[in-house]
Amino acid sequence: MNALHVAEYTHSLGLQAKTASALMAKAPAAIKNKALKALARLLRENVDALQIDNAKDLERARAAGLAEPMVDRLKLSPKVLETCAEGCEQLAAMPDIIGEILGMKQQPSGIRVGQMRVPIGVFGMIYESRPNVTIEAASLSIKSGNACILRGGSEAIDSNKALAKLVQQALAEAGLPQDAVQLVQTTDREAVGQLIAMPQFVDVIIPRGGKGLIERISRDAKVPVIKHLDGNCHTYVDDPCDIAMAVKVADNAKTNKYSPCNASEGLLVARGAAAEFLPRIGAVYAAKGVEMRGCPESLAILAAVPAAKLVPATEQDWSEEYLAPIISVKIVAGVDEAIAHINHYSSHHTDAILTTNHVHAQRFLREVDSASVMVNASTRFADGFEYGLGAEIGISTDKFHARGPVGIEGLTSLKYVVLGEGEVRG
Ligand SMILES: NC(=O)C1=CN([C@@H]2O[C@H](COP(=O)(O)OP(=O)(O)OC[C@H]3O[C@@H](n4cnc5c(N)ncnc54)[C@H](OP(=O)(O)O)[C@@H]3O)[C@@H](O)[C@H]2O)C=CC1
Numbered sequence: 001m002n003a004l005h006v007a008e009y010t011h012s013l014g015l016q017a018k019t020a021s022a023l024m025a026k027a028p029a030a031i032k033n034k035a036l037k038a039l040a041r042l043l044r045e046n047v048d049a050l051q052i053d054n055a056k057d058l059e060r061a062r063a064a065g066l067a068e069p070m071v072d073r074l075k076l077s078p079k080v081l082e083t084c085a086e087g088c089e090q091l092a093a094m095p096d097i098i099g100e101i102l103g104m105k106q107q108p109s110g111i112r113v114g115q116m117r118v119p120i121g122v123f124g125m126i127y128e129s130r131p132n133v134t135i136e137a138a139s140l141s142i143k144s145g146n147a148c149i150l151r152g153g154s155e156a157i158d159s160n161k162a163l164a165k166l167v168q169q170a171l172a173e174a175g176l177p178q179d180a181v182q183l184v185q186t187t188d189r190e191a192v193g194q195l196i197a198m199p200q201f202v203d204v205i206i207p208r209g210g211k212g213l214i215e216r217i218s219r220d221a222k223v224p225v226i227k228h229l230d231g232n233c234h235t236y237v238d239d240p241c242d243i244a245m246a247v248k249v250a251d252n253a254k255t256n257k258y259s260p261c262n263a264s265e266g267l268l269v270a271r272g273a274a275a276e277f278l279p280r281i282g283a284v285y286a287a288k289g290v291e292m293r294g295c296p297e298s299l300a301i302l303a304a305v306p307a308a309k310l311v312p313a314t315e316q317d318w319s320e321e322y323l324a325p326i327i328s329v330k331i332v333a334g335v336d337e338a339i340a341h342i343n344h345y346s347s348h349h350t351d352a353i354l355t356t357n358h359v360h361a362q363r364f365l366r367e368v369d370s371a372s373v374m375v376n377a378s379t380r381f382a383d384g385f386e387y388g389l390g391a392e393i394g395i396s397t398d399k400f401h402a403r404g405p406v407g408i409e410g411l412t413s414l415k416y417v418v419l420g421e422g423e424v425r426g
């Protein structure tokens with residue numbers, strides 16, 4: 001496709017989405033739930049076929065030398081597909097919030113004023129090469145009565161095309177417009193440029209990705225944006241803290257999975273806890289092959305850990321999102337320095353304190369300026385499903401409209417509803 005064809009193609013996706021969105025906005029809950037249940041069934045019926053399409057993506061990715069954590073996120077294993085199917089069923093079982101009226105109150109003039117929850121309309125989403133996101137985004141879009149245009153990562157194109165076909169089949173089975181969920185079928189980035197510049201069709205753009213994507217969106221978007229960007233997340237081990245718990249949580253926060261945006265990339269340790277904590281977490285990371293990029297003081301302690309991969313940290317490391325078996329390690333004086341470091345270097349995604357001091361915990365929750373702030377829990381929990389939202393569009397690193405994991409509510413807005421009996425303003 002040349003640039004002109006990409007523009008025409010993206011324009012047609014926009015027009016179709018806009019038309020479908022009007023039908024989705026008034027679709028009854030039972031019909032939307034029928035589509036979600038049909039999608040769950042189709043995912044289960046097509047596990048083998050989906051593996052074949054996914055294998056094409058995996059083969060290309062391996063041939064291109066994609067890093068193992070990135071290959072891992074590309075996989076559509078039967079387990080991943082079952083989780084997607086269960087997610088659709090869970091969304092179907094959740095109450096429909098579209099059309100609900102909140103806070104209706106009579107005013108001195110006699111009119112009653114409340115707010116009605118309505119779909120946003122059409123959202124365009126650009127996301128990484130993780131094909132299960134196609135199902136999470138599609139299912140949330142259906143449940144929230146929106147239409148969407150999905151542009152997944154180019155490495156996942158075959159998997160995404162196969163999944164999008166099933167989504168459209170499910171929509172058709174339920175009698176909903178197939179164009180309510182459309183996948184951009186080309187990997188040409190020109191389509192991204194078009195998608196973010198069609199305010200006549202697209203109400204909001206959700207970019208889910210790293211720094212290259214941020215730059216493009218900031219430069220070219222003509223549509224409102226809810227950013228879902230990089231995660232330079234921290235775990236701060238306080239003094240005092242339960243050291244055994246801190247080792248378990250800091251291990252999970254880094255090594256449970258390396259590619260997600262909610263994995264911890266920085267480990268801060270209070271000076272008073274370092275002598276006891278660092279050798280223990282150092283041994284765990286060493287056993288898992290995690291490289292530790294430390295400040296001089298932390299390296300002096302970690303040097304005693306057999307087989308530890310130690311590298312002196314540079315200034316750049318404090319800002320780095322590795323998405324790999326690497327973590328930066330810094331000893332800080334205490335909670336004040338930890339909060340200051342996080343507010344300076346973190347990407348305001350998710351940060352955690354591990355402590356037994358209530359005042360320190362409260363200060364961390366109030367003073368750390370991130371979308372999720374946690375006490376005694378792994379940053380890996382920053383996820384819509386884990387937060388009880390059923391599924392997630394992603395983790396918003398913006399402050400407006402939606403912040404943190406975004407579920408159904410994040411895809412809606414509230415409009416004012418005014419009910420009168422002929423009142424006029426004096
Ligand atoms: N906050 C959140 O919810 C989430 C954030 N992330 C973040 O995403 C990043 C990891 O994913 P990664 O795949 O490396 O992210 P990228 O930003 O490289 O890619 C994400 C998507 O953006 C597209 N893209 C990237 N740059 C451009 C550009 N200049 N113009 C047009 N499209 C572009 C990619 O397309 P193409 O395939 O063509 O490269 C892909 O579809 C990490 O920073 C991670 O934290 C990941 C998941 C969730």
Ligand SMILES: N[C@@H](CCC(=O)OP(=O)(O)O)C(=O)O
Binds near residue numbers: 129259262383
């Ligand atoms: N909320 C998700 C994070 C998804 C995420 O960041 O994905 P990716 O960057 O593709 O590895 C989870 O924890 O499963």
